[in-house]
Amino acid sequence: MAQPGGMHVDAIVSVILRRLAEQHRIVPEYIVRDAVDAALRRRLPDARVVPADVAEELISGFCDGIATAEDDSATMPAVLSGDETGRLMTALGLAVHVAAFNLDRDRLHVAQILNGAAAALVALGSGARAAHADGTSAVLLSPATLRTVRTTVLGVLQGLQDRGWQARHLDQDATTTLFGGVLDMLGAVP
Missing domain, CATH: 1.10.238 (Recoverin; domain 1)
Structure with missing residues (x-):
């Protein structure tokens, strides 16, 4: 009943x-x-x-988890070099790769990773195209995109370290170093 x-x-x-x-x-x-x-x-x-x-x-x-979105309208975009943009794209591609291998283990967490990576990759690609069109190598990214990259990379690290995700097909030290380097870089970027 x-x-x-x-x-x-x-x-x-x-x-x-x-x-x-x-x-x-x-x-x-x-x-x-x-x-x-x-x-x-x-x-x-x-x-x-x-x-x-x-x-x-x-x-x-x-x-009710996120009552209001952060207002970035008064914040200047971050200016990344081609090398920094490439590092972010590499980390996001690796995040997608690792997440896809763990879809059967942790669908909710993996879906969040894939969604964040997709949004960030679209923004990075758009920024790279705009830089190319302007004849420069400076890629402009919004603070929201940088938060998305940071959250995505942290989510994969959490999956590997705390959730039992498998990444045996990768060099664990190199993967962790890449993600750590990107997080360090993002700490230095406004």
Whole structure:
């Protein structure tokens, strides 16, 4: 028998997707569903209907995490050399490679990595094209793009160090050194 005021997982996922869309945050349904299922497995492994208070807590947790986006309008873009741009692109490509090998282990985390890497690579490519069109090697990147690169690289390092991701096909020291160098570089870039 269903609890009064309880919600089914499908309804919780629908509410989360709708609220995220209202915030202009588009997330694939399977990512939200996987995350809700994982949270419920820990808290209510046998529940068919989620109590209303738990459902509202899940919905709030997914939708209220970022109340406002950072305003970068008064911030100057970072100016990267061709070498620095190449290092970022290499790190993002390697992030995609490592994440793809661990898709079956950690779908939610991998999806976040892939989404961040894709957004950053598009911005890097656009910046490189604009630099070429201007006849310069200086690539301009927004602070938001640099935050995305940093978050993506940190996410892969977290996957390798804390989440048991596999990267046996790569030189672990070289991979960690590359990611560490990019993070050091981003620390020096405004």
